[in-house]
Amino acid sequence: MKAKLIEQFKEIFGTDEDVRAYFAPGRVNLIGEHTDYNGGHVFPCALTIGTYAIVRKRTDDVLRFYSANFSSLGIIESNLNDLVPSEAAGWTNYPKGVMWAFEKRGYKLTSGMDILIYGNIPNGSGLSSSASLEVLTGVVLKDIFGFDVSMIDIALIGQYSENNFNGCNCGIMDQFASAMGKKDNAIFLDTNSLHYEYAPVVLEDAKIVIINSKVKHSLVDSAYNDRRNECETALKELQEVVDIKTLGDLSEEEFEAHKSAIKSTIRQKRAKHAVYENQRTIKAVAALKANDIETFGKLMNASHISLRDDYEVSCKEIDILVDLAWKTDGVIGSRITGGGFGGCTVSIVKNDAVDNFIETIGQMYEEQVGHKAEFYVVDIGDGAGVLA
Ligand code: GLA
16 A cells, blocks of 8 residues: 555655655444533444555645545645635645644744555545544644654644644544544543553454445534534533533433433433433443443444434434344444444444345345445554554
8 A cells, every 4th residue: 555655646746755744533322422521431442444645745845645536636735824714725634734733833844745545445434534634633742743742642733733733522432443443442440530452352153344334424514513512412401410620520310310300301311311321331341341242232232222312413324224233143232333424333343244234135135225324344453553
C-alpha cells in the first residue's frame, strides 16, 4: 500500500523526495453507544482499515491536498493563513481543522505541506472515517514538526477540531480508539476520567462481522447534536434532586428513583438509555473478561433495543439487519454501531456460521430493502502512527 501511494504522490506532486507515510485506523464500537458525551464508558476497538497519508514538507506556507478517493477534485490548494472552515474546502476541512486546533494550542506550523490521502473506510458508514482523518493529521503534524504531544492529546485535539471547526459535537470515543487502538484488544474507556484499560478480544470460536447498510449518515445533519442537548437538559433536571456530575454517575436504581425530575418523556428515554447503556458496558466487559461471550452478546442485543426505542438513533434498514441477525443461527449478539441514523451493525458470529450469515442476510436484506449490504469480517488492529 505504502509503495503504491508514494508512486501516486510522485505522479500528483512531481517528486517523492523526503516523503513520509502515516496511517490511522477506523474503529468499531462493540458496546457503549452515545455514552461518551454523558460521562459513561465505551468499548471500541481499532480496525485494520483506515486512512493513509503520504506527506512532504514544503518551504512556503502553501497546503496542497489530494485525495485518491476523490481524484476528480484534483489538488485542493490552501494556505496556513487560511485555516477557516468553508464549504468549498470539502473534505480538507478535517485536516485543516486539526491544523487550526494545533495552532490554537500554541503549536506553530512553520511550513506548508503536500499531502496525499487515501482511505479504505466507507465514508459515512459509522466506522469513523472522519476521526481517522483527524487523528492521522495529528500524527503527521507531531512527526513533521516534532511536536511534543501524546497520542491522547492527538485524540483530544481531533475531537476539539471536530467540535469547533467542523460543527459536530461528538464525544471522544472515535478519536481515542483511532489514536490508542491495540491489536486484538478493545479499549474499555471511562470517558469521564479518560482512564482506560485494554481488554483482549480473543474470540476463539467467533468473528466480528460488520454489515454496512449502505444508508449514509451525516452526524452534522443528523439529530446527533439534538440528542446531546436533550441529555444535557435531562442532566440539569436531575441535578436539581441528586448530586451528580454526569448521567454516567447514576446506577439503574438511582435513575429509576429520580427520573421523575426529568420533565419530558422524550428526555427521560434519552437519559435512561445513557444510564443503562453505561451499566451494560461495564457488565459486558466483566462478562468478556470472564470468557462469558453469551452474556456479552445478550448485552449487545439489549443495547440495540435501547438505541432503537429509547434513544431513537436507528433506522428501518439497520433494524432489518439486526432483526435478521438475531434470527440467524450462530449469532451471539448484534447491534447498531456508531452514531446511528444509518451506517453499520456489528455482530459476533460463530466461525462455522459466518458464511451462511453473509449469504442469508445479504439476500434477505436486498429483497426487503432494494439494495445490497456490504459485509466485513474484521480484525482488531493497532492505533495510528508512522508507517515504517
Ligand atoms: C459518533 C461520535 C462518538 C460517539 C458515537 C455514539 O461516532 O463521534 O463520539 O458519540 O457517535 O456512541
